[in-house]
Amino acid sequence: MKIIKDKISIEELKERAQNRLGEFVKAVVDIENEVMAVDAELHADEEVLLLQEGSKQDNLWGINIYPEMKKEERIEFDSMVNIKPHLGNRNRSINDKKIQERIITIVDKLVKDGLS
Numbered sequence: 001m002k003i004i005k006d007k008i009s010i011e012e013l014k015e016r017a018q019n020r021l022g023e024f025v026k027a028v029v030d031i032e033n034e035v036m037a038v039d040a041e042l043h044a045d046e047e048v049l050l051l052q053e054g055s056k057q058d059n060l061w062g063i064n065i066y067p068e069m070k071k072e073e074r075i076e077f078d079s080m081v082n083i084k085p086h087l088g089n090r091n092r093s094i095n096d097k098k099i100q101e102r103i104i105t106i107v108d109k110l111v112k113d114g115l116s
Contacts (some may be wrong), residue, residue, distance in 0.1 A: 001040045001049055008038065010113035013067040024064040026084060028081060031102045032059040036048070036110060043079040061094055061103055075107060 002008075016039040017025045028046035029036040033055060037046035043062035050060055062079020077094040093102050 001037060001046060003035055003037050003053060005035045007110060007112045010067050010111055012063060013038070013111065017065075017067055023068065024066045024076070026062070026079070027065050027107075028060050028062050028079070029103050029106055030055045030059050031061060031099060031106065032056065032063045034106050034109065036106065038065070043081045047081050058084070061099060063103060063107070065107065071108070071113065073090065077103070077106060 008079055012060075013025050017023060025038050026043050027036045027038045028043055028050055030050055035050070035053075035055075037049045040046045046060070047057070047060050051057060051084060056060065057075065059111070060081060061077075062081040064076040064078060066074050066076065077100055079091050080092060082089055082092055082094050089095050
């Protein structure tokens with residue numbers, strides 16, 4: 001498990017995916033601090049790590065990153081940590097398009113893939 005504050009290469013994400021889940025890497029993105037935790041068996045573990053670093057739970061959203069896919073298809077908004085009824089998110093997906101766009105922007109900033 002690792003917190004990404006600057007950049008991570010797409011190659012490292014591919015290696016981490018192969019070492020753990022095969023096709024994807026789980027990640028939790030802090031949309032306020034613009035960091036993400038990657039490479040845990042559970043999104044909840046990454047959430048705890050970010051909370052220990054001072055993140056606020058309402059700002060943490062779980063995704064899956066498929067490093068072998070095209071950049072625009074790489075992110076899947078699916079995680080149990082996304083269930084936040086008090087914020088109007090009642091399922092595993094992220095319903096708010098603004099939050100999705102924010103996550104895409106942050107991931108694009110943090111993942112160095114030769115295109116960004």
